[in-house]
Amino acid sequence: MTSSLSGRRFLITGGTGSFGQTMVTRLLNAGAAEVRVLSRDESKQDAMRHRLRDDRVRYYVGDVRDYDSTVKASRGVEYVFHAAALKQVPSCEFFPLEAVRTNVLGSANVVDACERNGVEALVLLSTDKAVYPVNAMGMTKALMEKVAQAHARNNPGARTRVCCVRYGNVMYSRGSVIPLFIDQIRNGVPLTVTEPAMTRFLMSLEQSVELVEHAFHHGQPGDVFIRKADACTIGDLATALCNLFGVPAKFDVLGIRHGEKLYETLASREDLARAEDFGEFLRVPVDSRDLNYALYFEEGDTNRDHRVDYHSHNARRLDVAEVMALLRTLPEVGAHLDEIALPTVAAHP
Numbered sequence: 375m376t377s378s379l380s381g382r383r384f385l386i387t388g389g390t391g392s393f394g395q396t397m398v399t400r401l402l403n404a405g406a407a408e409v410r411v412l413s414r415d416e417s418k419q420d421a422m423r424h425r426l427r428d429d430r431v432r433y434y435v436g437d438v439r440d441y442d443s444t445v446k447a448s449r450g451v452e453y454v455f456h457a458a459a460l461k462q463v464p465s466c467e468f469f470p471l472e473a474v475r476t477n478v479l480g481s482a483n484v485v486d487a488c489e490r491n492g493v494e495a496l497v498l499l500s501t502d503k504a505v506y507p508v509n510a511m512g513m514t515k516a517l518m519e520k521v522a523q524a525h526a527r528n529n530p531g532a533r534t535r536v537c538c539v540r541y542g543n544v545m546y547s548r549g550s551v552i553p554l555f556i557d558q559i560r561n562g563v564p565l566t567v568t569e570p571a572m573t574r575f576l577m578s579l580e581q582s583v584e585l586v587e588h589a590f591h592h593g594q595p596g597d598v599f600i601r602k603a604d605a606c607t608i609g610d611l612a613t614a615l616c617n618l619f620g621v622p623a624k625f626d627v628l629g630i631r632h633g634e635k636l637y638e639t640l641a642s643r644e645d646l647a648r649a650e651d652f653g654e655f656l657r658v659p660v661d662s663r664d665l666n667y668a669l670y671f672e673e674g675d676t677n678r679d680h681r682v683d684y685h686s687h688n689a690r691r692l693d694v695a696e697v698m699a700l701l702r703t704l705p706e707v708g709a710h711l712d713e714i715a716l717p718t719v720a721a722h723p
């Protein structure tokens with residue numbers, strides 16, 4: 375990816391988040407000429423500015439809900455990664471219209487602004503929760519995928535190549551369960567496990583960035599790219615963390631929260647009927663049949679009946695030892711482990 379990024383100009387919406395910060399650093403290291411960050415929170419931008427100290431990064435305070443913000447931020451850039459979203463499941467359940475405004479209408483603003491400004495490629499970040507969605511976050515991300523696909527289908531001569539990526543839980547992302555469990559371990563309280571048998575796909579931040587890079591290089595208009603991943607139960611994840619920190623595994627079992635599923639689906643059987651398998655990645659091309667009624671109603675899809683969805687209950691399941699090994703590879707977990715391994719320095723009298 376390095377050579378093709380060198381000298382190019384990028385925009386990352388939601389650029390101060392976990393994904394955004396990793397992507398910004400990667401683009402700078404690859405020699406990007408300019409990386410813009412569009413986000414709402416000026417203080418997070420300020421913290422990032424101080425941390426990076428790189429003139430190639432430009433900060434735009436704004437909101438994807440405001441079309442004007444997206445037009446201004448994407449003017450003159452060649453590539454856009456759209457990560458800005460409302461992504462906490464419980465809060466989207468209580469405020470679904472807010473999720474519609476950011477995840478659906480905001481994403482449509484980004485698509486339209488890119489097209490208007492002649493951006494070459496736009497990659498939108500989706501989630502496994504968009505497949506057979508049961509919660510407002512997943513439903514709005516599913517609609518975001520539809521907005522991207524409709525742009526491709528309705529505009530064969532489009533200036534912007536728009537595609538999506540879909541992935542599962544990113545380990546140690548902000549507000550997610552792993553940092554929460556580590557806090558609970560450090561505070562000596564039982565871990566609040568919702569449902570020990572619940573499963574989730576596990577992915578590192580680096581792997582999510584690689585997926586976006588893959589889509590950026592290989593995506594055709596309307597594609598959805600999926601990265602295959604291993605899964606584990608939440609009970610095993612909690613046990614693995616307790617084992618790593620050398621504390622007994624004690625849980626408070628809370629029960630499933632608002633809008634949660636027992637397992638997540640990365641690719642539906644409908645996706646798999648059209649998907650191309652590239653080993654680590656799946657490419658699901660847009661269903662490009664047009665709205666010609668004869669074709670729409672008479673030319674059915676015969677290829678999906680015997681397929682099984684790809685979900686976190688039937689994906690490769692990591693056991694406790696494997697989850698421990700995976701957690702050890704995360705720099706943030708390593709830092710916590712180093713901290714507790716440090717010998718205590720005797721206080722001066």
Ligand SMILES: O=c1ccn([C@@H]2O[C@H](COP(=O)(O)OP(=O)(O)O[C@H]3O[C@H](CO)[C@@H](O)[C@H](O)[C@H]3O)[C@@H](O)[C@H]2O)c(=O)[nH]1
Pocket residue numbers: 461462463501502503541542543544549550551552554566567568569572573574608630631634638
């Ligand atoms: O106190 C807690 C909090 C969570 N969980 C469980 O841990 C798992 C992961 O939870 P969390 O880290 O909050 O992630 P999700 O709710 O699965 O959603 C995350 O993962 C999605 C990808 O599937 C992203 O799109 C979302 O933005 C992100 O919040 C779930 O099974 C939860 O039920 C607990 O057991 N105890």
